[in-house]
Amino acid sequence: MTSALRSYLDTQRQEILGRCTACGDCFQVCPIVSLTPLKGASPEGVVTGVLEALRGKPAPGEAVAWAEACTRCGLCIERCPEGVNPRKMLALTEGLVHEAAGAQAGSRFFRLMSRNIRLLSGLQLSHQNLAGIQGPPQDQADVVFYVGCNLLSTPHIILNVMELLSALGVDYRVAGGTGYCCGVIHFVGGELEATGKVTGHLFSKLAAFRPRTVLTWCPTCEMFLGETMAGLGQHEFELQHVTDFLVAHLDVLKERMSKPIPRRVAVHGHGGLPHISDNVRRLLGAIPELDLVELHDGGELGYSCNVGGLLRVPSLQAEVQAAVWQQARAIGADELVDLYHGCHRLLWDEGGLRVRNFTDLLVEAMGLPSHEDRFQRYRGMPGPQQVLEAARDLMRENAIDPAQVERVLPALFQR
Ligand code: SF4
Ligand code: SF4
Structure with missing residues (x-):
């Protein structure tokens, strides 16, 4: 696959180089620029x-800084008059620049994340459940629910x-x-x-x-496999986001929604x-x-x-998080609902406002068996000792x- 990846990257960059006129429109529309030292730089x-x-030439510092700060919001995509996807352009640039710099950050991050x-x-799933999710493929199935790596940190989803x-x-x-990583961490780290x-x-x-x-869940896998590496590798299956699949079956889901939820929920979304x-x-x-x-x-x-x-610009992530609490309280929400597991790990129950994933509400409305959100339960505990006690058997x-x-948990539950 490595030679296929090299040839894919060569094709993609030639395509961008053949189209991009360096007009700078994408840089001008980028909301991250004004939040970083790139403010005031020449777009062209x-x-x-x-x-x-x-x-393949040495990359100027500002180009590297932009690629590394891109939060993948996608606001630049519509703006390009030449049909280039600037978000993909920066994602490819980041991988290539980090490779040229001989970076090894991807492997280090992957080990830590693992x-x-x-x-x-x-701490949250039975051994049997874990083995079922992480084990090797054993039999044929029409549909595979591909959960990526990190969703296992909030497995009730x-x-x-x-x-x-x-x-x-x-x-x-x-x-x-x-064992089913999509490869994005190694790519961003420059380990091609x-x-x-x-x-x-x-x-x-x-x-x-x-x-x-194959149903994807993780937005990072979705963007990496569906955009940055779109078209790489031959496979017979179709990749589809799990929410596309659920919406395609919305009529059936709706019929099964027998339990009204008379609550006000604040939805924290993303671009x-x-x-x-x-x-x-x-x-x-x-x-x-x-x-x-x-x-x-x-x-x-x-x-x-x-x-x-958003964490690529930590001040922005902190601002958004503060706005989430402030706005949710201002509208008198009973619950705060997120789309993604990455957000779910960075939010917590506070002041009577409960954090839930949208799947929690779907399951509840359909009267399906509920699965405790142990991540949020543990997170709400005073310290690791209480978690050790609660999760002793698991x-x-x-x-x-x-x-x-005891050593690691405080950092993972940091507020
Ligand atoms: S996708 Fe990246 S480059 Fe494009 S507007 Fe958003 S942050 Fe800027
Ligand atoms: S908007 Fe398009 S053509 Fe203009 S600099 Fe950005 S990628 Fe290149």
Whole structure:
């Protein structure tokens, strides 16, 4: 896969170099520029630097800074008069520039993330559930629910989606965990050899199920596989976001929504992947008696709250988070609802305002078995000792070291 990746990247950059006139419109419309030291830089000059990087020449600092600060909000895409996707242009630039710099940050981050996922999932899921999700493909299925890596940190969302797919009578299997990584972390870190292997490995494992459809969840996987690397690798299955699939079955879901939810919920959304936001809006909109209020908290300035999104500009992420609480309280919301697991990990129950994922509400409205959000329960505890106590059996089952939990958990639950 590594040579296929190289040839894919060459084709993509030639295409961009053949189209982009360095007019600078994308830089001018980019909302991140004014929040970074790039403010006041020449739009044409910065884009010219990006094109130099794509040609394989040394990248000027401003071009690198823009690529590294891009929160993937997508506001530049419509603006380009030449049909270039500037977001993809910057994503490719970032990987190539980091490779040229010999960076190894991707592998380091991946190791750290893997440890955190192992701990958090082991505190929340049974060994049997974990083995079912992370194990090798064993049999054929029409549909694979591909959960990516990090959703295992908030696994009740996986269980919710499984309830929804089962309610629809779908023949599906679940696949995910760090052994099914999409490769984005290695790519952003500039480790292209590793990216080729990791992404190739993912496609092979998914293909082993011989599915017709692979449902994605993670917005990062969705953007990496569906945009940055769109068209890379041959596979027989169709990639579809799980919310597209649910919306395609909305009539059936709606019929099953027998439990009204007479509550006011504040929805924390994001830009970047508008089809997902639209889908969630439609799904929640079908719940009887739900009073849905969308927040205008700045979430549209990034595709997610996570490290590839708003957290690339930490001051912006902090501002958005503050606005979320302030606005949700101002409208008298009973609950705060998020789209993504990355946001779910950065929000918490506070002052009577409960944080929920949109799948929690769908499951509730349909009267399906509910799965406790242990992430938020643990997060609300005074310290690691209480978590150790509450998760004692699961830790034993999953061979989780209590000393490691004590050491690592405070940073993961940081507010
Ligand atoms: S995707 Fe958003 S943050 Fe990235 S370059 Fe485009 S406008 Fe700027
Ligand atoms: S990507 Fe498009 S908008 Fe941006 S500089 Fe090139 S031609 Fe202009």
